[in-house]
Amino acid sequence: MKQQLEALQQEALVAITQAEDLSLLDRIRVEYLGKRGKLSAILGSMGKLSPAERPVVGALANDVKVILESKLEKQRTYLEDQEIAKRLEEETLDVTAPGPFIPAGHAHPMTTTTDRILDIFVGLGFTVATGPQIETEYYNFEALNTPADHPARDMQDTLYLNDGSVLRTQTSSVQIRYMEANEPPIRICVPGRVYRRDQPTNRHSPIFHQIEVLAVDEGITFADLKGTLTVLLEELFGERPVRFRPSFFPFTEPSAEVDVQCFCEGKGCRVCSYTGWLEILGSGMVDPNVFEFVGYNPEKVQGFAAGLGIERVTMLLYGIDDIRLLYSNDRRFLRQF
Ligand SMILES: [Zn+2]
Numbered sequence: 001m002k003q004q005l006e007a008l009q010q011e012a013l014v015a016i017t018q019a020e021d022l023s024l025l026d027r028i029r030v031e032y033l034g035k036r037g038k039l040s041a042i043l044g045s046m047g048k049l050s051p052a053e054r055p056v057v058g059a060l061a062n063d064v065k066v067i068l069e070s071k072l073e074k075q076r077t078y079l080e081d082q083e084i085a086k087r088l089e090e091e092t093l094d095v096t097a098p099g100p101f102i103p104a105g106h107a108h109p110m111t112t113t114t115d116r117i118l119d120i121f122v123g124l125g126f127t128v129a130t131g132p133q134i135e136t137e138y139y140n141f142e143a144l145n146t147p148a149d150h151p152a153r154d155m156q157d158t159l160y161l162n163d164g165s166v167l168r169t170q171t172s173s174v175q176i177r178y179m180e181a182n183e184p185p186i187r188i189c190v191p192g193r194v195y196r197r198d199q200p201t202n203r204h205s206p207i208f209h210q211i212e213v214l215a216v217d218e219g220i221t222f223a224d225l226k227g228t229l230t231v232l233l234e235e236l237f238g239e240r241p242v243r244f245r246p247s248f249f250p251f252t253e254p255s256a257e258v259d260v261q262c263f264c265e266g267k268g269c270r271v272c273s274y275t276g277w278l279e280i281l282g283s284g285m286v287d288p289n290v291f292e293f294v295g296y297n298p299e300k301v302q303g304f305a306a307g308l309g310i311e312r313v314t315m316l317l318y319g320i321d322d323i324r325l326l327y328s329n330d331r332r333f334l335r336q337f
Contacts, residue, residue, distance in 0.1 A: 001045070001046075002057065002060060004042050005042060005057070006064075008032065008038055008064065012071075013071055015031075015032075016068070016071050016072055016075050020079075021079060022076065022080070025072065025075055028072070032068060033065065033068060039065060039068075108326075109314050109320075109334075109337045112314075113313050113314040113317060114191050117191075117211050117232070120231070120232050120235045126187040126188060127189075128189055128191070130174065130192060131173060131177050131192065133168055133192065133195075134161065134168070136165055136166070137166060139176050140166050140168050142293075143176040144170075144175070144251040145287050146250040158196070159195050159196070159206075167194075168192075168194055169196055170210065170212070171192045171210040172251060172307060174188075175214045175286075175290070176290070178190075179294035184218070186216040186217070188212075188213070188214050189212065190213075191209070191210075191310070192209065192212070193207060194209070194210050195207055196208075200324060202270065202321065202324065208310070209311060210310065211308045212305070212306070212308075213304075214303060215304055216291075216296070216301055216302070217301060217302070217303070220301075221285075222285055224304060225283055225306070228304070229258060229281070229306060233258070236313060236317065237260055237316070241261040241266070242259065243259050244256045244257075244258055245257050247284075249284055250287070251289075252282075252283065252286060252287055252305055253284060253285060253287045255283065255285075258283065259278060259280070260280050261277060261278075262275075262277060263319045270321070278315070279309075280308060280312045281306050281307060281308040282306065283307070284304065284305065285303070286303035286305050318337065
């Protein structure tokens with residue numbers, strides 16, 4: 001029996017040492033030390049021993065039990081430590097590792113340009129106003145000194161709706177609405193979408209965007225117009241050459257258009273029709289007739305107005321040679337901004 005116990009101890013120690021995980025270790029414990037384990041089986045035959053032998057074998061069996069329990073405990077601690085070390089290794093956070101790439105969106109170049117222009121005017125003391133895109137002929141033409149038989153109505157091919165209202169051809173209609181509702185002094189800028197019956201080309205689109213500017217007060221002169229627009233142009237285009245050119249609009253007198261040198265640097269290209277210049281805005285002193293339509297006294301107040309093409313400015317700022325790219329939603333194009 002002594003030999004049996006020694007053999008069992010040897011065998012169990014080897015099994016314990018070789019156990020590589022906790023569940024296997026537990027099975028070994030049950031196999032050798034459990035109620036129906038191998039040690040119990042040996043002790044079960046103690047009855048066959050002589051009374052003198054029993055205490056000796058009993059003591060030896062107890063020693064084997066203590067040795068195996070202690071070995072099991074050691075191996076358990078060892079395996080648990082290993083498992084924790086392994087978990088820590090796996091869960092380690094490398095704070096120096098580069099983060100995952102998260103693509104970020106950004107504003108459309110038209111939005112960026114609009115915001116820049118509005119920021120400049122707000123900085124000059126203007127407030128932002130808006131108006132409806134579906135207009136009556138009165139606000140879009142008549143009150144802007146453009147009666148039905150006026151040749152300028154042909155200049156702007158208009159899109160009419162069935163009820164006789166129009167898709168506004170210019171943000172200037174908001175001038176009238178704002179002046180009807182407010183008294184001078186007035187300083188507003190009006191961003192918005194406008195519509196013309198036009199064939200889409202690289203320079204023209206039937207839908208485009210303007211920012212209208214209106215200042216009305218006593219003693220406003222053409223110098224205020226030129227000074228304000230010069231600040232705008234210098235903020236937007238820096239040193240790039242610009243020119244004021246006499247023009248005609250029904251609702252301003254005198255009137256001027258402003259050209260900015262094309263991004264071909266004046267050499268001439270298809271975008272500027274080989275002139276070297278791109279017109280970006282129309283402007284002028286508010287016609288006294290317009291003031292009469294809104295009930296202002298033209299003897300008392302003067303004003304200037306300007307309408308800026310946001311697409312043209314965007315094309316000039318970014319060197320875009322086709323207006324249609326701005327509406328295409330082509331991500332290969334948009335990603336560049
Ligand atoms: Zn050009």
